[in-house]
Amino acid sequence: MQEMPLPLAAPTTLLYHTDSYLRTFEARIVATDGAAVAFDQTAFYPGGGGQQADRGHLMWQGRRLPLAGIAKRGDVVWHALEPGGAALLPVGATVTGELDWDFRYHMMRTHTALHMLCGIIFRDFGAQVTGGQMYPDRARMDFAMEGFTPDCVQDIVACVNEAAAKDLPIKVYSLPRAQAFEIPDLIRTKINLLPPDIATIRIVEIVGLDLQADGGTHVHGTREVGGITVIKTENKGKSNKRMEIALVDGNG
Numbered sequence: 317m318q319e320m321p322l323p324l325a326a327p328t329t330l331l332y333h334t335d336s337y338l339r340t341f342e343a344r345i346v347a348t349d350g351a352a353v354a355f356d357q358t359a360f361y362p363g364g365g366g367q368q369a370d371r372g373h374l375m376w377q378g379r380r381l382p383l384a385g386i387a388k389r390g391d392v393v394w395h396a397l398e399p400g401g402a403a404l405l406p407v408g409a410t411v412t413g414e415l416d417w418d419f420r421y422h423m424m425r426t427h428t429a430l431h432m433l434c435g436i437i438f439r440d441f442g443a444q445v446t447g448g449q450m451y452p453d454r455a456r457m458d459f460a461m462e463g464f465t466p467d468c469v470q471d472i473v474a475c476v477n478e479a480a481a482k483d484l485p486i487k488v489y490s491l492p493r494a495q496a497f498e499i500p501d502l503i504r505t506k507i508n509l510l511p512p513d514i515a516t517i518r519i520v521e522i523v524g525l526d527l528q529a530d531g532g533t534h535v536h537g538t539r540e541v542g543g544i545t546v547i548k549t550e551n552k553g554k555s556n557k558r559m560e561i562a563l564v565d566g567n568g
């Protein structure tokens with residue numbers, strides 16, 4: 317997406333934080349800048365934490381205006397339109413946003429799958445995750461672990477798939493910073509790296525399996541993930557391992 321110079325705009329209400337299943341929404345344009353517009357509220361996920369930004373389009377007066385990109389700068393989510401699109405939209409106009417739901421739902425399932433992996437690898441091997449990235453067809457996760465045999469990879473995958481079959485609920489809630497810092501599960505995921513000005517911390521909990529500070533969108537239960545399969549594993553160093561997974565299709 318092109319670089320967007322940004323005027324001041326009011327913070328965007330993040331609808332995807334409270335309802336990750338919202339596929340369409342109405343919003344009022346509060347600012348425009350070049351090819352980009354900001355709304356009072358949005359269900360479009362702007363990317364972050366390894367989860368890719370949403371895809372989709374706006375509807376306005378019968379016109380369908382595709383989005384070229386979505387990005388969050390500070391408290392404001394900017395929606396870049398394809399050439400000519402933003403010029404049509406006056407501040408104050410009400411538009412309908414429509415997500416590419418197939419893409420988003422796949423991201424949600426993949427994101428929850430990575431958290432399941434994270435919880436299982438920590439539970440069974442005491443290993444911490446050091447990074448992760450989601451793609452439309454796969455995801456990778458890096459973690460600090462020394463031994464990494466084909467057997468343990470198979471065990472990890474079996475545990476993820478078992479947890480998926482149990483349909484563990486996923487809860488999303490906020491905690492005051494001080495309270496969050498007292499939870500050992502959160503400390504291991506390095507919440508101390510969050511900027512100090514964040515007063516409340518959004519928690520994503522896979523009940524009985526994983527607890528993380530997280531800004532992404534997740535499914536409601538692990539059964540929606542379906543199952544995972546390993547595409548490849550890589551040795552990135554003595555204690556740096558990489559695992560690439562894909563969702564098992566047909567189970568979503």
Ligand SMILES: [Zn+2]
Nearest residue numbers: 365427530532
């Ligand atoms: Zn996450």
